[in-house]
Amino acid sequence: MIEAFFNIEIMKAAWPIVLTGLWNTILLSLIVVPLGLLGGLILALLASIKHPLVRWPLMAWVDFFRAFPPLVLLVLLFAGLPFAGLELGGFACVAIAFFLNTGSYYGEIFRAGIDSVPAGQVEAARSTGLSRMQSMRYVVLPQAVRNVMPDLLSNTLEVVKLTSLGSVVAVPELLYEARQAQSITYNPTPIVMAAVIYFLLLWPLVRLLSRLENRALAGRH
Amino acid sequence: MSGWDKFVETFFNAKVMVKYLPDILSGVVVTIELALLIVVTGLGAGLAFALLRSLAIRPLNWLIIFVVDLFRSLPPLVIIVLMYFGLPYAGPAPSGFVSTWLSLAFVLMAFSEEIFWAGITSIPKGQWEASRSTGLTFGQTLFNVVLPQAFRLTIPPLTNRTIAITKGTALGTVVAVTEILGQASSAMSNSYNPSPLMMGAAAYVVLFLPVVVAARWVETKFAWKR
Numbered sequence: 001m002i003e004a005f006f007n008i009e010i011m012k013a014a015w016p017i018v019l020t021g022l023w024n025t026i027l028l029s030l031i032v033v034p035l036g037l038l039g040g041l042i043l044a045l046l047a048s049i050k051h052p053l054v055r056w057p058l059m060a061w062v063d064f065f066r067a068f069p070p071l072v073l074l075v076l077l078f079a080g081l082p083f084a085g086l087e088l089g090g091f092a093c094v095a096i097a098f099f100l101n102t103g104s105y106y107g108e109i110f111r112a113g114i115d116s117v118p119a120g121q122v123e124a125a126r127s128t129g130l131s132r133m134q135s136m137r138y139v140v141l142p143q144a145v146r147n148v149m150p151d152l153l154s155n156t157l158e159v160v161k162l163t164s165l166g167s168v169v170a171v172p173e174l175l176y177e178a179r180q181a182q183s184i185t186y187n188p189t190p191i192v193m194a195a196v197i198y199f200l201l202l203w204p205l206v207r208l209l210s211r212l213e214n215r216a217l218a219g220r221h
Numbered sequence: 222m223s224g225w226d227k228f229v230e231t232f233f234n235a236k237v238m239v240k241y242l243p244d245i246l247s248g249v250v251v252t253i254e255l256a257l258l259i260v261v262t263g264l265g266a267g268l269a270f271a272l273l274r275s276l277a278i279r280p281l282n283w284l285i286i287f288v289v290d291l292f293r294s295l296p297p298l299v300i301i302v303l304m305y306f307g308l309p310y311a312g313p314a315p316s317g318f319v320s321t322w323l324s325l326a327f328v329l330m331a332f333s334e335e336i337f338w339a340g341i342t343s344i345p346k347g348q349w350e351a352s353r354s355t356g357l358t359f360g361q362t363l364f365n366v367v368l369p370q371a372f373r374l375t376i377p378p379l380t381n382r383t384i385a386i387t388k389g390t391a392l393g394t395v396v397a398v399t400e401i402l403g404q405a406s407s408a409m410s411n412s413y414n415p416s417p418l419m420m421g422a423a424a425y426v427v428l429f430l431p432v433v434v435a436a437r438w439v440e441t442k443f444a445w446k447r
Contacts, residue, residue, distance in 0.1 A: 004310040063437070066384070067429035069391040072402055072422055079406070080415040083231050158385070161296035168395060175299055179306075188307035195299050202294035210290070213339055 010189040014181040021177025032098040039103020044110030065104035073097045078169045090169035109151045113144030150212040237416040241408040248404030255390045263329025271337035292331035300324040305396040317396035329386045340371030376443045380436040
């Protein structure tokens with residue numbers, strides 16, 4: 001058992017490979033999280049225009065990407081687009097898929113946050129002479145973000161976990177490198193290493209979220 | 222041939238679509254089977270663990286919290302890969318279907334336990350005390366007083382989480398499960414044409430979009446009034 005899953009020799013041999021994967025996972029997360037946040041913010045700002053011609057297509061967009069599995073989106077971009085003469089690398093495909101998929105989730109969260117700020121705040125801000133943009137930027141958004149912080153963090157956790165999908169399109173992140181090491185060594189230890197690294201990396205965030213969520217639900221009474 | 226015709230010919234090729242429709246449909250059946258199994262076992266186990274946790278047995282609760290944290294922090298694909306490629310070294314060799322089912326059920330269990338537990342703890346202590354003092358047993362209080370209120374509170378986060386995790390059935394394609402994406406990918410490489418992939422994508426939309434729209438409705442219906 002220990003020989004198979006916690007083999008010290010294999011760990012030593014696989015460590016440099018796994019470490020490369022870890023760095024790439026961190027880099028990838030640092031790119032796709034801001035990208036998703038940006039997509040979400042754009043969607044939420046558009047949603048604050050309460051016109052039906054904006055609202056309905058936007059809702060359809062968000063619901064579409066909430067229904068569509070991210071892996072299918074990724075495969076569609078990676079394996080489908082070349083047939084249209086557009087060959088993007090695995091990395092670009094991950095970036096686009098995440099912008100579309102996680103952007104929709106972030107968008108819903110930001111929208112809920114903006115809705116949670118009372119209308120009186122905007123009215124007060126506008127009546128002091130702030131423009132629409134200024135009241136959004138300086139009055140509504142800061143409060144909105146604070147109100148939905150637990151949801152934003154929880155979605156960010158999911159986004160970081162989702163970067164493991166990159167392994168399917170040969171992006172050399174943690175899971176991909178671990179599987180490479182596994183196929184070289186004929187031993188599952190590298191995958192166990194990857195799992196332990198993911199756990200150590202994300203556990204603090206999970207603990208924090210668990211406390212925030214309990215407090216949020218309990219506060220409703 | 223104009224550009225548009227060529228596009229349709231490539232991505233919506235009628236001949237290819239007709240040929241591979243049965244494959245995609247069999248993939249739909251597998252996806253639905255997987256999804257239902259995951260939802261039933263994942264939510265069932267999550268509720269069971271939340272109830273166990275309400276018994277407040279210290280060491281047991283630590284264990285539950287650890288297991289829940291573990292499956293919340295690991296990416297589902299990592300769990301699936303570990304189970305499918307790793308477990309055989311220790312003896313049992315679960316099929317791709319079983320690996321995907323169990324992995325996603327564990328993940329759903331972890332998330333739903335947290336949500337159920339948050340729902341249970343959100344019921345003020347006074348309600349417990351009042352119920353017990355009228356002569357209700359612990360079990361009666363839990364099932365007749367606490368859970369009905371807790372459920373209402375948990376429904377919006379629970380539906381969202383359940384959809385997100387059930388969508389993960391597509392991950393099964395990595396471990397050779399013949400669900401929609403798996404069928405579509407192999408049909409695509411057999412036919413050198415992306416039309417099966419478009420059909421697969423459409424199948425996911427047909428399956429999951431109604432669920433997402435229904436969830437939106439449920440969310441507004443059960444929303445706690447501010």
